[in-house]
Amino acid sequence: MSDDQLPNISLRDFQELIREMYFEKDEARGVDGTFMWLMEEVGELASALRDGTHEQRVEEFADVLAWLTTIANVVDVDLSLAITQKYGSGCPGCGQLVCCCPDEGKP
């Protein structure tokens, strides 16, 4: 698939989609229980990264992102705003677009 054929969903639209799909259940389950599901998916991602196929990795990234988004919905965090605030002006560590923080530090 060439780049211009790839889907290009906005993070807000995705967060809204996940809200529509799962919010009622997410809110009833609450943060703690939802976080447990996120952790399960993180484990599956680790497994796919270690010895999964590309397609399995794709699927696990989607799941982790969906569960992260679902928790953001429960606590009313706008992910698009969050990343724009933190990363929209360059690396939060060094302020550069191409990070030049020391390798040993948190990049």
Place this chain on the structure above:
Amino acid sequence: MSDDQLPNISLRDFQELIREMYFEKDEARGVDGTFMWLMEEVGELASALRDGTHEQRVEEFADVLAWLTTIANVVDVDLSLAITQKYGSGCPGCGQLVCCCPDEGKP
């Protein structure tokens, strides 16, 4: 901030931004080391969810999303394509836009 003033970054643009900012370091560090950073941020998110302020939660969501994205870059997974494939046609469990999977199952 009203909804139409909120930033609306696409997931692909965000992934590209993170690639530009960190890819050289991410690739040198590799998946395992990068996954450790993701886990550290997941821990900080858990802490912020438990007793952090809204602003701290916002920041930790941004960091988890950035580290997840950075790993996706290292293993060449397009997050936008991943979520469109998995969630673009409704809940992967029940196929409905508003999930109606049994509560006890993985939603």
